Amino acid sequence: MEETISLKEIFGVIKERLLLIVSLIIGAALIAAVVSYFILTPTYQASSQFIVSQEKQDPEVQYNTGDIQTNIQLINTYNIIIKSPAILEDVVKELDLPYSADQLKSKLQVASEEKSQVVTVTATDTDPATAVKIANSTVETFQEKIPDIMSVDNVSVLAEAELSENPSQVSPNPLLNIAIAIVLGAMVGVGLAFLLEYLDNTITTEDDVEKQLGLPVLGVITHINDSDVRGEHMAIQSKQTKRGGYSGAQKKSV
Template structure:
């Protein structure tokens, strides 16, 4: 027999475990904030753009469609070359870095827009000034060495990397991290709430007796609080007691 659960029962479970869910959400948000602000190192980005043209044999010749197509096809090759050890080792040497070319490669991102000869080099580092130096030096080394590597005679820098007066880190992102933590905390809290409800095998109603024990319910003894007793009935019992309307045994029972 398949068990089904209604929307009302779902809301009752969530309401019953609301304190647990809220505690997990708040705890996840606090942990995320502490990790984001006090444990993670902020990183800064600096980017520079350049354009590469294929060598022209005749200076008076005009670009045609085939030249442009050839340049576009070579962009992927340029992207690989600029991140190769042949370029990055010189960057490490020029900037006197304490990291290897492989580690520097993780800090460099090279991309180009679709059908565009413009290449963008992005460098990431905890120091914004060093990030700008990494981007600019990488492009400069590439411009100096590419003529000896490929038949390229023109590398023009469109926009060098610069550091603004108040640079903002690109990572970590506090609001995004805290938002994700809140969402995960809520999901985990709701999951634990339903797990606890599923593991709870105590009998709470006559329906549970019928379902779990398979025996009929003959009667139910209701629980009554003081607020459920009518005041006029209580006063009647008190008055009868004062007039001796009850026997000693009855008074004792009351």
């Protein structure tokens, strides 16, 4: 016979282990807060944009869709070149960065919108000012060297990265980390509560006797504390004293 569990039993297990669940939630949230605010190093991002346009030509000649399509196809090539050692080594030397071109490559993201000629170069660093310098220097170096690399001159800077007065970190996100920790803490707490309930094979209630042993309950012996026994004994003595006093008073009056 398959065992089933009712919704009432589920809430009963959660209620019984509520302190454990709440403790795990609070503990997970505190750990996430400490790690996010005091252990993880905050990082910042800065973005610079350039546009891939047609080479300089006669002003009277109009652009056509073929020219634009060619420029869009070149963007995939540019995305690879801009993160190549030929560009990044010059950026490292120019900014006197304390890491290599390969390490700088991991700090750069190059992306372009679908069917767009605009390319965005995003730099990530623990120092917001350094992130701005890396983004701008990378785009400028790429613009200077691309004519020699591919014999084209169709890159123009669209927007330079700027350092704001109050730069906001992109990671870690303390609020998001705490929220995730609370959800994970609740899931682990509930799972652990049901696991402990499953492993608990002690018989504590009349229902446990019927379910585990398959025997009917004929009677229940109530647990009596010492305080209850003393209280009952004092009550009996008080009643006997009152009755004895009342009988003595009757005899005396007779």
